[in-house]
Amino acid sequence: MSSAHMQAITFFEEGEPMIDGEPGDLKFVIRTVPSQRWERRGDDLLINETITLVDALTDRITKPGDYQHYPGQGMPVHNAEPKKGDLWVLYTVAFPTHLSSEQQQQVRDLLGHTHMPIPTTAAA
Structure with missing residues (x-):
């Protein structure tokens, strides 16, 4: 075992x-009991962390799929104390499911993007 x-x-x-x-x-x-939030790979620990769009844009710029690596912060290595595996944090950004027209315009104004209409017919 x-x-x-x-x-x-x-x-x-x-x-x-x-x-x-x-x-x-x-x-x-x-x-080890399975979890939806984390996974153990040997002595390394992988954590899935969902953050809000506000947190992704204000705490530090975080893109969906970004990760942070913390060497020596994972699980203890059996029979090799005090050595530990690594901790990997994978970020998922939770985007809002709906924005009002006013909120959409506020985001455009804030990020400096002008609205580009989506063409209704395909160009030939």
Whole structure:
């Protein structure tokens, strides 16, 4: 059970006594529980973080699919303490599903973009 997703820890002679009176071994099995928010790859930890469009434009410019890498901030490496894997944060930007005409114009004014009409017929 040396997989990073399942590890066994044994405490020798710390369990219940056997029939002959000798204490048995106490064994714990630790498993990684799946999550929608993060994924473990070996000792590295990958986190999916959804941020608002406002956060993406104001905290720091973040494009959909951007990521940050934090070396040594992942999961502890088994039998190699204090070494740790890396942490990777993948950003998804949540865009608004609807903007009023006034809000659309405010965004255009703020970002310096003029409205370009969408052609209704294909050019020949």
